[in-house]
Amino acid sequence: MVNTPRTWPSVIAGIVATLIYFGTAELIARSLAAASAPALLIGQALIPLLPTVLIKSAIAVFGTHDKLALVITIVAGGAGLGAIIGWIGVRRRGLALVLLIGFGLLPAVVGFSSGAELLATVPSLGGIAAGTVVFAVLLRFADAPARSGTPSADISADDSSDQGPRRQSSTPTGPGRRAFFGLATGLSAVGIAAVAAGQSAATLARSAAGTVTKLVLPRPATSAPEIPAGAALDVPGLTPLVTETSDFYRIDTALFPPSVDAETWTLRVHGLVEDEVTITMAELLDLPLQEHYVTLACVSNEVGGDLVGNAKWLGYPIRELLSRAKPTAGADMVLSGSDDGFTASTPLEVLTDDRAALLAVAMNGHALPRDHGYPARLVVPGLYGYVSATKWVTDLEVTTFADKEAYWTTRGWSTHGPVLAASRIDVPRPGATVTPKSSDRIVTAGMAWAQHTGIEKVQVRIDNGDWAEAELSEELTADTWRQWRCEHTGLSTGTHTVSVRAIDLDGNVQTSERRPAIPSAATGLHERQFTVE
Ligand SMILES: Nc1nc2c(c(=O)[nH]1)N[C@H]1C(S)=C(S)[C@@H](COP(=O)(O)O)O[C@H]1N2
Ligand SMILES: [Mo]
Secondary structure, eight states, X not given: OOOOOOHHHHHHHHHHHHHHHHHHHHHHHHHTTOSOXXXXXXXXXXXXXXXHHHHHHHHHHHGGGHHHHHHXXXXXXXXXXXXXXXXXXXXXXXXXXXXXXXXXXXXXXXXXXXXXXXXXXXXXHHHHHHHHHHHHHHHHHHHSOTTTOXXXXXXXXXXXXXXXSXXXXXXXXXXXXXXXXXXXXXXXXXXXXXXXXXXXXXXXXXXXXXXXXXXXXXXXXXXXXXXXXXXXXXXXXXXOSSOOGGGXXXXXXXXXXXXXXXXXXXXXXXXXXXXXXXXXXXHHHHSOOEEEEEEEEOTTOOTTOOOEEXXXXXXXXXXXXXXXXXXXXTOOEEEEEETTSOEEXXXXXXXXXXXXXXXXXXXXXXXXOGGGTTTOEEEOTTBOGGGTOOTTEEEEEEEOTTTOOOTTXXXXXXXXXXXXXXXXXXXXXXXXXXXXXXXXXXXXXXXXXXXXXXXXXXXXXXXXXXXXXXXXXXXXXXXXXXXXXXXXXXXXXXXXXXXXXXXXXXXXXXXXXXXXXXXXXXXXXXXXXXXXX
């Protein structure tokens, strides 16, 4: 006799089976050290399909946790699908099992067809095995008659008898019901814990891969300038002049950063050149490398946002590599590409003038962490990252803007991405209540940048008052950001708004006109409210 389960145990069984599927697959993926967990495979397939605005707003909303948010969304969505499959299973268990297996295979199929290795299908298969067993076991528990406690139905049996009018099963009550709930809750917890463990293991492995590296860095032929004492202002809460590598913002189109072997890495310079050049890591490290402080910013940074950082980079001038390759007349752009399919279009003239455009191998004195492009990336002062800062770079194609488009340009962002002068308030914190110091003084402070042009001055205004000139930290180079600080006296108690604007050395005054980040960076002035008590 086949008992038809009531709706809810079957729905719950579907959800739990899905969680076990993701959890098992995650653990298998980790132990294979493969980037093949179903959630990642699905996410990786979804990212290029998502509208640009959605990706960029996800980045803005979740910051660098956007990938975690994506994984959570996928697992939650999968559990929803599991619930539907469970509901279908009330009447048609066979169909539910087929759906469970079919959807379970989807990530493997998607991953495999987009070039993952065969090994990448193993986690999904393992997840399916565990998920279907859990589904079956839970349903048997749910079917168990109240007192006997013995499963009365074999769910793998034919489902023909499920077609008839729904029969009232023995409602799981008493021990049966408790066992079902206990099991369902326990297994859900195991599934979620496994996903969480897998995700943190992945993060740990990534940061380990970032620090344990075989690259032995040469001493720079040209060292970065010493940081002058006046380059850093002493204001609590102000962003440091040099960003710790672990705090440096991160923007990737890839869900998992490619792992590139420095030993086999090469960079090829080709296209509209007289002499094609290919360089290995050993050759690159033998060249006279230069060290420069350069502030890198993301075009999708919102006004007042933190997708900007300043680091000391060690690398070889791209100008020198290009001069070896000898670009031919007519070329006006270099399309840099990486292992993850990302490309950036950089004006040739920017890469051949005298600025510190580097093929970088180190950041703040250490080999690049994997997240930031190990073993080599580009860093170009004066341009947003999306048109210049290719990580895991392997290819420089000398070409023209007329012939080639870069990754983000095909998605609605502008072809050229020169940085705009920008400024940000760090102090006081948003909504802070401040108590005036001696001589009723209030201090505001923050950062300003106009890479490669340089900041001429920063002006600060309280409410609708006059613009006052802020004190500026000493400039490190025109390629780096500067700190500013301003003192205000005579503020009444109550709420005030502080605004800031930067003026660059070309005389450009940061505009108060608000516009969104797409296609060529947000504008508008950063404002912050605080209360004087
Ligand atoms: N290969 C690759 N390089 C890339 C990107 C990417 O997604 N893939 N993102 C770019 C963007 S949009 C920015 S702002 C910078 C960010 O560099 P970071 O992650 O080291 O801060 O890298 C650029 N280089
Ligand atoms: Mo970016």
